[in-house]
Amino acid sequence: MDRYALRRQDYSLSADHTELRGAYAKFFKARCPIEVVRAAEASGFDKNLWEQLCATGATTMALPEAAGGDGASLVDLTLVAEELGRSLAPVPWIDHVCTARLLARLGALDPATEATADVVHGRAIVAFDARIGASSGGRLIGSGAIADHLVIRDGDEIVRLSFDTRPAKVDNLGRLPMAWVDPAAADRREVLATGPEAIAHYELAQDEWRLLTAAALVGLVEETARIAAEFAKTRYTMGVAISTLQGISHPLANIAVVVQGAGALVHRAAWFLDNEPGVQPGLAAAAFVYITEEAARAATMAVHVQGGLGVTTESAASAYLLRARGWPLAGGDPAAGAARVAELFAAAQG
Template identity: 35%
Template sequence: MRSAETLSTNRTVGYTDRNAPRCALHEDRGREGRVDLEPTPEQRDTAATFERVLARESSAERVRAVEDAGFDPALWKVLVETGAVGIAVPEPAGGTGAGVLELGLAAEAAGRHLACAPLVEAASAAMLLAAVQGQEARSAQALAGGPPVVLCPRPAAGGTAVLVPGGGAARGVVALDGGDLVLAQGPPAAPPGDLGFLACADRPLGGGPVERTVLARGEEARDLFRAGAGWWRLGSASVLVGLADRALAVAVDYARTREQFGVRIGTFQAVQHLLADVAMAVDGARLLVRETAWRHDEGDAGWRDAADIAFAHAAETAVRSAEACLHVHGGYGYTLEYDAQLYLRRAKALQLQGGDPEAIWASIGAATLRRAG
């Protein structure tokens, strides 16, 4: 039997009226030129629900307890039961039929609380399986519970999906292997080390105990993977926004109480300016990510390129916010006893999961020039 909170969550996110406004931007863009990216009341309820769930189920103590493995089975079970993983998956494929914007609200809460569960990776894999003709049942199975099925956000190398986030706990990995999009199901692999406590691990895509299923080939496979990687980047951008927001809050709280030279360090202009700059960057990243999610849900063909920009900016912002948090803490920020270092390790690890940051910006620039030319 599902809990009352589970049922409340599903009522909030399970609506399927695609003609209803999905955020205020949809209502206001054509009225007096106003642009308002505030979520609707239903979306605010969704965000509040997941904030409560993650605050309760992913405390700093829980994160530290599973830091080495990077995976909290109890938290994963809660995310499955509340419908977070399938929030953007169509109902025929086992999801709740909401949108990527709603997934982003859940992911932002996950980032804020450093959730040790592959929410975005599993959601992206389920969405991709649902998009493959005849694989809807596999998508529903992936959402039914048990160990996760995750997406590798980068193409495989030599038949191996390298450092897959969540791969240390997953029973299956969806990856682009050469010209094939495959689902490789097999036993979890031990993480090689603490890489931002993301449960990263290499996963072979065939041979031995691995059951390999080819989902698509050639251009179709590449197009599907491009969509899946876009969902991952957009969802991860929301995670990074939540992380940046929380790191900033931790820094502000510390600046309000820490004293030097007989006064609180929050009264120093250098500290104030640093935190104000980060606050503006976090707000900008949140708006960019939410607009991109809205564009996706409204069927805008340019959402994929926008997702690259949103991810790159959110990743830089999260690293910047976490670095500012360490800076405000001084030498304490680098000690394991303080939580500040947790945010920087997670932010940097998640940023690098998207690929070389400089290469991402170079790709964005090249795509912009092509469109302009």
């Protein structure tokens, strides 16, 4: 049997994976309650939480050993992303690690330099343009207001930009540190690579961003369902818990199915992207498209379960709804993701 034959069909988690997930679940539960999320909404970023997260090795794990990292797999990274999404953590971890991995593939991270160490350990935040097809002009970048360096595609070039004064944050539904970035206004511009191979590396980073964002949305959906279920168990109508009513219990059961299915798809996509990227090239984009639709639906359901309370700013459910709808938009028009799925699967069929 081919050494990958079984693993290609079995995307369950190992004991090490379960332990890793548990460690980050404990970390975010202790350090990122909803009060921390609310307090960071104005800026979209909690610097103290970011420094604590980096101290756990969450940024170094994402990079290959040749770049000074720990060489974790994409499956490992999806588990961290799930817990980040479950807590709505206001940190740019997904943007940073996807950009850092891109810089490593482009040969732009020299482990002997202090600048590289700053990126590896998260002291210097890097971000890139995750939107499909964006290759010229100004653009909205999800972590553009807090990043020390920005990586963009400009035609057939991959360029690193830096600003003496960071671009101003733009208000957005997902409460991200998003900014409108004009490449022409950058104080420093460095061409990192050019040509088809460089573009392929950039598109891989975009696929990784969609994969990890999909994982974060899986965690978000599972937590928003838990919030709704706990509320439903404590509210009664005509002497019965509303959780026993079909109009409540059936949608909550559907959300549980979504969590299991989307989680398995994310883990499968991560394994293929790591080990056989050319075999199932559309899986990461497919996972993103699927959970993007389902996350918004699940979060809306959680709000409805709580009735009028659900739409108040005091309700955690409202915070989950905003991010369920807003986080995917950092990657541009969600329809572009669906189009990419179609293109990749069509190309795979020859």
